[in-house]
Amino acid sequence: MILVFCELKEGTIRKPSAEALSEGRRLADAAGLKLGAIFAGASCAGSADAAKYGADVIYCAEGASLASYSSDGFAQVLADTVQAKGATVLLAAATAVGKDVAPRAAARLGAGYASDVTGLAMVGGKLQAVRPVYAGKAFATTSFASAVQVATTRPNVFPLAEKAGAGAAEAVAAPAGGFKSVVKEILAKASGKVDLSEANIIVSGGRGMKDGANFGLLEALADAIGGVVGASRAAVDAGWGLPHSMQVGQTGKVVSPTLYIACGISGAIQHIAGMSGSKFIVAINKDPEAPIFKLADYGIVGDLFEVVPELTKSAQGMGIGSN
Ligand SMILES: Cc1cc2nc3c(=O)[nH]c(=O)nc-3n(C[C@H](O)[C@H](O)[C@H](O)COP(=O)(O)OP(=O)(O)OC[C@H]3O[C@@H](n4cnc5c(N)ncnc54)[C@H](O)[C@@H]3O)c2cc1C
Missing domain, CATH: 3.40.50.1220 (TPP-binding domain)
Structure with a gap:
């Protein structure tokens, strides 16, 4: 299975997450794998839309302990779900949250991690990632030695592709809490413009x-x-x-x-x-x-x-x- 961590904003899947899902669907089709979407938070309302971007299964870790973003809490949800569902690829968009949580999940899984990738392919059943290096002067193609492979996708690079998936909803356990770090307050900009x-x-x-x-x-x-x-x-x-x-x-x-x-x-x-x-x-x-x-x-x-x-x-x- 290819698992994609998705972020919701006001009940809507964030565009970079939808792009990562679309790419996940393409890779899953190429490798004959299933595509799962994983959401975490106090509520997963809006997560059903992941089916529009090809998710076969939509996992939801819903609970008061996940009401605010927590690096270790969310990383635990991702790592546990990868293990429980036997996923071999974990993707997240390279947003502020994605860049924070994905490498932590990779560390918990002992998995290789490619950050901010601009191209992905499944080659012989394994993930290959293209990443800009040397301040964007060159591109490196990265392959993974580990069984589980983790990558973050750069926003606005992978095209959005709507392709209906089965979208079966499945709850996964939310951790009890007691995390090392939790976001206490978000000071939103007044402009309302996109990041x-x-x-x-x-x-x-x-x-x-x-x-x-x-x-x-x-x-x-x-x-x-x-x-x-x-x-x-x-x-x-x-x-x-x-x-x-x-x-x-x-x-x-x-x-x-x-x-x-x-x-x-x-x-x-x-x-x-x-x-x-x-x-x-x-x-x-x-x-x-x-x-x-x-x-x-x-x-x-x-x-x-x-x-x-x-x-x-x-x-x-x-x-x-x-x-
Ligand atoms: C470790 C490190 C990290 C850095 N990180 C970043 C980074 O993240 N982002 C970043 O941007 N820089 C970064 N820099 C700085 C970078 O090296 C440059 O100093 C900086 O990008 C220059 O900014 P600038 O182009 O606005 O200014 P300048 O290089 O001074 O260029 C100003 C330009 O404006 C033009 N100009 C002036 N007046 C007009 C006018 N009236 N009409 C039209 N054109 C005009 C000039 O011809 C000139 O080309 C970093 C540097 C270091 C060492």
């Missing part, structure tokens, strides 16, 4: 923005095209009041949107490490020699303070937009 790592369109600004207040120009463009705003480390570190959660790059978020618009960003290797997986890259920079142009699908050599408002005006005129 950068899940965004389909990102408009990012760098040191060329000159000031935090000028990020309003990027907000306007992002609003017009249904995107969210990101930043380079130089912009975040400049003391312009931009939070670290906006930072894209090696020490920020790894993003893989369909469209990434880099405004006043030179294209340092550490920035590229976080956004080279974008499907289309547009660079706006006044320096024609800026390294970002080597990576960009479309380059605009010009002053961003002239170009960005023009793009916004055109987008508003065309009425394009939701993310």
Whole structure:
């Protein structure tokens, strides 16, 4: 069996989890295996939708002890379910929770772990994973020596594929509690916009923005095209009041949107490490020699303070937009 850990948000399966499930279905078909989805929390309401993405069985660990995320509690649920159901592959989306829980589950299982993968295949009944290495400069194909194989899938890379599965619901035991760590409070952002790592369109600004207040120009463009705003480390570190959660790059978020618009960003290797997986890259920079142009699908050599408002005006005129 291939088991996929799925996260729910307000009763809906999160998109990165649905992508991991879709990929799990494809791999299960290739290897003649069953696909299981595993949910954990105070309630699994909404988990039945996993059948839409091909789950044969939907496991649910429901209980008060899992009402808040706990690294060791959730890892225990995953490891126990893998063992009880004889799963050989465990997948999770490379979200904040997935990146936290999957390696812990792998450690409990003595399993090999591949993080943030961008390609998966079943070869001779074993999992093979492709992962970006050296800050995205190269790709490594990883195979596993262990019987159980664990991987996290990078959001926005694996296509969503709806394919009906049997979706049989089965309860699994929730741990009693007494975990070493539990999330006590979540301070949600007021914006209600999607997280950068899940965004389909990102408009990012760098040191060329000159000031935090000028990020309003990027907000306007992002609003017009249904995107969210990101930043380079130089912009975040400049003391312009931009939070670290906006930072894209090696020490920020790894993003893989369909469209990434880099405004006043030179294209340092550490920035590229976080956004080279974008499907289309547009660079706006006044320096024609800026390294970002080597990576960009479309380059605009010009002053961003002239170009960005023009793009916004055109987008508003065309009425394009939701993310
Ligand atoms: C260990 C380590 C980790 C790092 N992690 C990250 C990371 O996670 N993310 C990250 O981004 N960086 C990271 N960095 C920093 C990285 O090396 C660069 O310093 C940084 O990415 C540069 O940001 P920038 O492109 O905004 O600024 P700059 O390199 O200063 O580029 C600014 C660009 O703006 C252009 N510009 C200026 N004015 C205008 C205008 N009016 N119109 C159009 N263009 C204009 C300029 O031509 C220039 O190309 C890291 C560095 C280290 C050592």
